Amino acid sequence: MEDDDENPVAFSKSIxxxxxDQADLTFKQMDEYLEKQDLxxxxxxxxxxxxxxxxxxxxxxxxxxEKLQHYGDRLDEAGHNRVSDSQVSLRNCKKxxxxxxxxxxxxxxxxxxxxxxx
Amino acid sequence: MEANSGGGGATGSSDFVRKxxxxxxxxxxxxxxxxxxxxxSFVVLDTDVFTKQILPKHFKHSNFASFVxxxxxxxxxxxxxNNEDSAHSxxxxxxxxxxxPDFKANNKDALENIRRKAPAPRKAPTTQEDSIPxxxxxxxxxxxxxxxxxxxxxxxxxxxxxxxxxxxxxxVLGLQKAVINHEHVMENVMxxxxxxxxxxxxxxxxxxxxxxxGHDTTTEQQRIAPAxxxxxxxxxxxxxxxxxxxxxxQTFNVRALEHLNExxxxxxxxxxxxxxxxxxxxxxxxxxxxxxxxxAGSMRMSELDSLVYPVGxxxxxxxxxxxxxxxxxxxxxxxxxxxxxxxxxxxxxxxxGWVRQPRILLVEDDPxxxxxxxxxLYNFQCHVDCAFDGMEAVTKVQSxxxxxxxLMDIIMPNLDGISACSHIRRIDNTxxxxxxxxxxxxxxAMYFQHGMxxxxxxxxxxxxxxSILVKHLAHLKGDPRGLQAPGAQQAIKxxxxxxxxxxxxxxxxxxxxxxxxxxVGAGPQLVEEYHALPTMPGQLMQGPLVSYGGLPAQxxxxxxxxxxxxxxxxxxxxxxxxxxxxxxMQHRRKISELSSAPEDAxxxxxxxxxxxxxxSQPQPVPQPQGVQQVQxxxxxxxxxxxxxxxxxxQQMQPPTPTHPPAGGMGFGQ
Numbered sequence: 001m002e003d004d005d006e007n008p009v010a011f012s013k014s015i016x017x018x019x020x021d022q023a024d025l026t027f028k029q030m031d032e033y034l035e036k037q038d039l040x041x042x043x044x045x046x047x048x049x050x051x052x053x054x055x056x057x058x059x060x061x062x063x064x065x066e067k068l069q070h071y072g073d074r075l076d077e078a079g080h081n082r083v084s085d086s087q088v089s090l091r092n093c094k095k096x097x098x099x100x101x102x103x104x105x106x107x108x109x110x111x112x113x114x115x116x117x118x
Numbered sequence: 119m120e121a122n123s124g125g126g127g128a129t130g131s132s133d134f135v136r137k138x139x140x141x142x143x144x145x146x147x148x149x150x151x152x153x154x155x156x157x158x159s160f161v162v163l164d165t166d167v168f169t170k171q172i173l174p175k176h177f178k179h180s181n182f183a184s185f186v187x188x189x190x191x192x193x194x195x196x197x198x199x200n201n202e203d204s205a206h207s208x209x210x211x212x213x214x215x216x217x218x219p220d221f222k223a224n225n226k227d228a229l230e231n232i233r234r235k236a237p238a239p240r241k242a243p244t245t246q247e248d249s250i251p252x253x254x255x256x257x258x259x260x261x262x263x264x265x266x267x268x269x270x271x272x273x274x275x276x277x278x279x280x281x282x283x284x285x286x287x288x289x290v291l292g293l294q295k296a297v298i299n300h301e302h303v304m305e306n307v308m309x310x311x312x313x314x315x316x317x318x319x320x321x322x323x324x325x326x327x328x329x330x331x332g333h334d335t336t337t338e339q340q341r342i343a344p345a346x347x348x349x350x351x352x353x354x355x356x357x358x359x360x361x362x363x364x365x366x367x368q369t370f371n372v373r374a375l376e377h378l379n380e381x382x383x384x385x386x387x388x389x390x391x392x393x394x395x396x397x398x399x400x401x402x403x404x405x406x407x408x409x410x411x412x413x414a415g416s417m418r419m420s421e422l423d424s425l426v427y428p429v430g431x432x433x434x435x436x437x438x439x440x441x442x443x444x445x446x447x448x449x450x451x452x453x454x455x456x457x458x459x460x461x462x463x464x465x466x467x468x469x470x471g472w473v474r475q476p477r478i479l480l481v482e483d484d485p486x487x488x489x490x491x492x493x494x495l496y497n498f499q500c501h502v503d504c505a506f507d508g509m510e511a512v513t514k515v516q517s518x519x520x521x522x523x524x525l526m527d528i529i530m531p532n533l534d535g536i537s538a539c540s541h542i543r544r545i546d547n548t549x550x551x552x553x554x555x556x557x558x559x560x561x562x563a564m565y566f567q568h569g570m571x572x573x574x575x576x577x578x579x580x581x582x583x584x585s586i587l588v589k590h591l592a593h594l595k596g597d598p599r600g601l602q603a604p605g606a607q608q609a610i611k612x613x614x615x616x617x618x619x620x621x622x623x624x625x626x627x628x629x630x631x632x633x634x635x636x637x638v639g640a641g642p643q644l645v646e647e648y649h650a651l652p653t654m655p656g657q658l659m660q661g662p663l664v665s666y667g668g669l670p671a672q673x674x675x676x677x678x679x680x681x682x683x684x685x686x687x688x689x690x691x692x693x694x695x696x697x698x699x700x701x702x703m704q705h706r707r708k709i710s711e712l713s714s715a716p717e718d719a720x721x722x723x724x725x726x727x728x729x730x731x732x733x734s735q736p737q738p739v740p741q742p743q744g745v746q747q748v749q750x751x752x753x754x755x756x757x758x759x760x761x762x763x764x765x766x767x768q769q770m771q772p773p774t775p776t777h778p779p780a781g782g783m784g785f786g787q
Contacts (some may be wrong), residue, residue, distance in 0.1 A: 011493065014235075017187050019486045024184060047529055052486035054555060054577040057252030108183045 016111060019052055023104055030068075030097050039086065042093050043072025049100075058107055064100040071096060131229035134177075134188055135221070139229060141176045154215060155208055157223030159197055162214040186214075193235050194218045257579045260557075304361055308354070315354055472594045476522040476587070477501045481511040481538065482553070483530040487576065491525065491553075494583050508533030512541045521548050523590055525574065528554040528565070536568045543569040549590045553578070 026049050033041045046068030053061040070079035071092040083089050131139075142153055142160055150167045153160050162168045169182040177185065186196075197215035209215060220228040478500045482488040492502040503521070505511040507530040515521060524542065528535040539550045552565040555576040562573055574586050588595075 013190075015486060015489055017191060018489070020184070020187055022485060024181070044531075048484060051484040051527075051555065051576060054256065055253070055484070055487045055490055057254075057256055057577070059252065059256060105183075112183055112186065 016056065019056055020108065020111075022052065023049060027097070027101060027104070030093075034090070034094055034097065037086070037090055039072045039074060039089055039093065041072075042097075043069045046072055058103075061100060061103045061107060064096055064103055068093060068096045068100065131232065132192070132234065135192060135229050135232045137176050138221070139226065141172060142223070147172055153223040154197075154217075159215050159217035160221070161209045162216075163209055163212075165212065165214060189216055191234050192218065192232050194221065253577055254579060256577050257582065260575055301361070308358060308361065311354055311357075472499060472591075474594060475499060475501045476591050476594050477503065477520055478587075479503045479505060479511060479514060479521045479524045479548075481505040481508065481524065481530070481535065482527045483507055484527070487527070487553075491583070494580050497580070498584060498587055500587070507531050508535055508538030508541075511538050512545075515542050515545055515548065522594065523587070524548055524550045525553045525586075526550050526570070528552055528556060528561075536565065536570075539565075539570050540568050551586055551590070 026045050030042055030045050033039075033045070046065045050062050050065035050069060053059075053065055066079075067077050070077060071083075071089050073079070074083050074086060074089045075081065076083055077092075083092075138160075141147070141151065150164050150172055151160065151162045165182055169180050169185075173180045173182070173185060177188075179185075194216045195218070197217050218232055220231040222228060478495050480488060480491050480495065480502055482491060482504070483506055488504055492504060495502045503514060505514050508526075509532045511524065511526065512533065515524070524539075526535040526539060530538075533541075535552060535554070539552075542548060542550060549571040550569065552562075552570045552573045553576060554561070554565075554573070557573060557575045565573060571590065572586060574582060
């Protein structure tokens with residue numbers, strides 16, 4: 001572990017790489033839950049991805065995840081008011097997942113040069 | 119899918135590498151992907167077609183970026199063509215060529231040597247800055263919001279004080295006028311008495327060489343034998359002397375007041391007319407200083423006014439108690455962070471100089487946070503143990519309760535951080551730090567309520583984590599300066615030893631301890647306001663002042679304030695409500711209401727937040743007269759206003775758990 005100190009890049013690289021894998025997986029799971037109309041788990045995944053996105057400083061993605069978390073909790077975007085129609089919540093989730101995916105792709109593209117070689 | 123492809127390493131070459139090789143063996147795809155000219159590399163000629171057609175066939179996904187990442191993990195490298203070469207790139211400008219020393223067209227055996235890289239292989243340092251500044255920005259933003267919140271609060275307090283000061287100044291000026299008038303009256307009376315006195319003496323001696331002259335006692339004294347004159351005139355002389363003395367005193371006061379008044383005029387832009395007498399008597403010497411001082415004051419004021427404070431619904435920290443500034447749960451690095459940050463990022467922290475290696479339990483379900491967190495901790499020379507969720511954390515603490523600190527995520531699968539902390543509290547008193555992005559004031563109050571000792575807001579920086587360590591592990595440090603990082607200086611500079619800080623956490627309450635409001639005295643009034651206040655929900659929510667200490671036993675006088683009203687007046691209603699609840703709940707409720715022992719917070723656990731809110735639900739006002747009285751008093755006395763603030767703050771606590779924070783605290787799990 002101490003070796004990491006001399007290799008901060010390698011460390012952050014591996015962290016980011018793991019994050020990408022994790023996010024890939026999370027998006028897949030989100031799709032599955034969307035299919036099953038499982039709002040609660042979508043919210044959980046939103047929270048999960050929010051944490052790691054925030055840790056890496058990916059704020060846009062973090063914000064989308066937060067929204068997703070609220071939508072999954074059957075709340076409105078800011079998490080203040082309840083949304084009574086679960087179909088509305090599902091639609092919101094779907095929309096936000098797509099948005100998060102786009103943002104994720106953006107991040108991937110930006111960080112790609114950082115990854116493809118040394 | 120990547121997990122699958124990476125897993126085959128044990129039985130020779132890994133899935134991914136075999137698939138890769140197999141993909142290249144298919145001559146049909148030659149136009150898209152094929153071996154390089156020398157068979158030492160492979161080339162993706164057309165990334166679009168490759169992504170859409172080849173990738174799904176072999177790797178069950180169509181994500182080129184993911185593919186490249188995977189290659190990187192197996193230590194493939196993109197073959198670079200520098201500028202002049204790229205024109206001559208044998209495969210075309212858009213081709214991607216990848217290479218691994220053991221990945222060759224005719225050497226299938228060597229594939230076994232291609233392994234997933236260790237988590238952190240060494241590479242030349244270049245671009246760590248890419249990710250960290252944003253992270254720091256986030257942190258800075260959080261700090262900014264917290265600071266702004268503090269400013270808002272200070273501003274409010276300032277306005278209150280300004281109002282009071284204004285009032286006092288007015289009052290004093292009025293008194294001043296009265297005194298001056300009295301003085302004039304006295305002067306007149308003296309003059310008159312003098313006249314009468316001299317008249318009387320002249321009459322008595324039948325000497326009338328001069329017209330009556332009240333002021334000229336001295337000339338009279340010269341003409342008349344002193345021994346005879348002194349007696350009748352001495353009361354008057356004495357009075358005159360007294361008058362002149364008080365006069366001098368007043369001169370002094372006037373100066374100070376003048377100063378004060380001028381300031382208040384300038385600050386408030388409200389005119390308090392200075393008494394004409396004062397203006398007439400203006401002391402030249404006192405003019406200069408007040409002017410300069412007050413103009414400085416007005417400058418400051420206008421600066422303050424021109425600032426805009428965005429008020430967020432969260433992050434409120436009560437800055438009123440001075441100790442808080444050094445005890446902010448947002449581990450706020452000082453402002454110079456931006457300068458120092460650049461340098462420090464490169465250099466590692468110096469040896470922290472622990473007496474022994476601290477054992478930290480990091481509880482976090484998110485691998486990214488977990489890795490970064492443990493890396494920081496390793497850098498601080500700590501021994502790190504990780505737990506995936508609250509369940510594992512409790513088990514680990516149970517089996518090995520030798521941790522010096524627990525860093526606890528809040529929202530986790532299986533068992534959330536709050537419940538986990540409650541469990542841990544039954545085992546021992548290891549400091550538990552909530553590590554979360556849910557840092558709304560009500561969330562934070564709840565963390566403290568369940569026995570947590572501090573909050574480290576996510577995402578956190580190295581400095582942030584560091585100051586938490588310094589704060590809570592001070593007893594493990596030989597030389598406090600050893601580990602001192604700019605981010606931690608505040609904690610150390612603070613006069614009180616950082617070890618105290620868990621206790622000082624109780625100070626989060628102290629804003630309530632307004633001067634002059636004794637717990638006992640405030641009690642009855644608070645009760646009334648409990649009823650009166652729910653009609654002002656807007657104010658409740660706005661109030662950025664929140665008490666943070668959730669540990670009743672540590673609050674000194676606070677439990678009296680917090681619980682006395684409830685026990686004193688509310689129980690009848692509470693018990694009524696309790697009847698509609700399950701019996702065991704009722705039992706617990708009583709405990710939590712009637713005692714303020716710290717165990718309550720843990721014992722009642724998750725159920726407590728659901729019960730307390732009822733106190734604050736709008737209820738029929740049982741004592742309208744009392745309320746009116748209070749309201750009248752409030753209008754009459756600004757001091758009472760403070761109490762109202764205070765009651766609002768009290769009010770903030772009970773309702774908090776009614777709206778579980780956005781993330782849902784996971785009680786239901």
